[in-house]
Amino acid sequence: MIDFSFPEQRKLLPYLAKWCVLACLVALLAGSASAFFLFALAWATQWRQAHGWAIWLLPLAGFAVGWLYLHTGKSVEAGNNLLIDEIHDPKKVVPLRMAPLVLIGTVVSHLFGASVGREGTAVQMGGALADQLTYLFRLGPQDRRVLLMAGIAAGFASVFGTPMAGAIFGLEVLAIGRLRYDAILPCFLAAIVADQVGLAWGVQHTHYAISAITPIGFWSIVAVMAAGLLFGLTGMLFANATHALSGVMKRRIGYAPLRPLIGGIVVALAVWASGSHRYIGLGIPVIVEAFQQPVAPWDFLAKMAYTVTSLGSGFKGGEVTPLFYIGATLGNALAPLLHLPFSMLAGIGFVAVFAGAANTPIASTVMAMELFGPEIGPFAALACIVSYLCSGRSGIYHAQRLGQAKGPESHDATTAAMTLSAWRNRPAKVEPAAQDDGPAS
Numbered sequence: 001m002i003d004f005s006f007p008e009q010r011k012l013l014p015y016l017a018k019w020c021v022l023a024c025l026v027a028l029l030a031g032s033a034s035a036f037f038l039f040a041l042a043w044a045t046q047w048r049q050a051h052g053w054a055i056w057l058l059p060l061a062g063f064a065v066g067w068l069y070l071h072t073g074k075s076v077e078a079g080n081n082l083l084i085d086e087i088h089d090p091k092k093v094v095p096l097r098m099a100p101l102v103l104i105g106t107v108v109s110h111l112f113g114a115s116v117g118r119e120g121t122a123v124q125m126g127g128a129l130a131d132q133l134t135y136l137f138r139l140g141p142q143d144r145r146v147l148l149m150a151g152i153a154a155g156f157a158s159v160f161g162t163p164m165a166g167a168i169f170g171l172e173v174l175a176i177g178r179l180r181y182d183a184i185l186p187c188f189l190a191a192i193v194a195d196q197v198g199l200a201w202g203v204q205h206t207h208y209a210i211s212a213i214t215p216i217g218f219w220s221i222v223a224v225m226a227a228g229l230l231f232g233l234t235g236m237l238f239a240n241a242t243h244a245l246s247g248v249m250k251r252r253i254g255y256a257p258l259r260p261l262i263g264g265i266v267v268a269l270a271v272w273a274s275g276s277h278r279y280i281g282l283g284i285p286v287i288v289e290a291f292q293q294p295v296a297p298w299d300f301l302a303k304m305a306y307t308v309t310s311l312g313s314g315f316k317g318g319e320v321t322p323l324f325y326i327g328a329t330l331g332n333a334l335a336p337l338l339h340l341p342f343s344m345l346a347g348i349g350f351v352a353v354f355a356g357a358a359n360t361p362i363a364s365t366v367m368a369m370e371l372f373g374p375e376i377g378p379f380a381a382l383a384c385i386v387s388y389l390c391s392g393r394s395g396i397y398h399a400q401r402l403g404q405a406k407g408p409e410s411h412d413a414t415t416a417a418m419t420l421s422a423w424r425n426r427p428a429k430v431e432p433a434a435q436d437d438g439p440a441s
Helices: 007-050 052-072 080-088 098-112 119-131 133-137 141-160 163-172 181-200 218-252 258-274 284-292 299-313 320-338 342-358 361-372 374-390 420-424
Strands: none
Touching: 007 052, 007 098, 007 119, 007 133, 007 141, 007 181, 052 098, 052 258, 080 119, 080 141, 098 119, 119 133, 119 141, 119 320, 133 141, 141 163, 141 181, 163 181, 163 361, 218 258, 218 299, 218 320, 218 342, 218 374, 258 299, 284 299, 284 320, 284 342, 299 320, 320 342, 342 361, 342 374, 361 374
């Protein structure tokens, strides 16, 4: 006999009510924080552009931010990686100071010309603010995991204006090849509402227009997949170079504030030598230009060098917007070689380099459709997937777990739970020496 009492659905109602309330609270906090941050960032960018000499203060700004974190922010210096670690292995609530520290550090970095992004700041503010609800509602470890994921999704969605991509990013970024469906409702609700909160505050997101999209055919598919391979290798190079420089700086320079001071000197001298401010800050005008006309084929390499120097030396911000810049300008440069419209390949590169560097191909594909329209979806999906596969065991978030193997190799339970950092630093396997059986008789 069929049971029409719906016991499972009745038990689900309290869960739905709880997470609707919590997700909306997270969205209100994260969306408002992102709006304030974006307004502050716009002011800092305008001021820097009007005062070109400010680049010479970048080393002092780096020292100041480094000193601030050394004396007040050691517990939150890991940033996004701290949030990922707390989701995998909850220990203690993320200190609230993470939000104002990363906000100040990022705005100061942009004010004087560091080449950093904004995603890291929004995600850290969203996660830190969301985690404070753990105290208020006395949440357990499992609920706290979900709350942090919702904070990440809300921060990402509200800073880029991409609610669907933000929600999937919060589910996808934790482990390579795995999605956390236990947080699907809170992440989507928090991301959608946070985006609306930002818009209600008056946030306006940049519009990127793709003027032409090639019909799906044999050559367009092959060309996009070939570009995806290069996008993945570029994302891998960016992630590995940033981690390598950071490691060298930490080993060679014991006093933390000196690292961004030296990085600031290098960036300032590079700006002076090139006579151009094209590669500092967010670089939004250059990204827009990549959708409108051909740009210099070395733009992506120059932006990568400036960003690796800035982030690797300790400036605060994020990696994602510089990755958008690198991908859009690389796609623009590849378009004539692959006989594709440059605006189309700029848009694909915009998301595909990020997909490879962050190991988030699904979120990146959805972002492409949110930003550029659904017609780009099949091409963006192919490029993002190939980029993800070709970027190997690397990524911009070293706390990300290996999860599922990308290719034919397999993971055991121990390997799947390893962080990318642990994988990079694992001891090399020593082959057993061949035994000497003595002289032949």
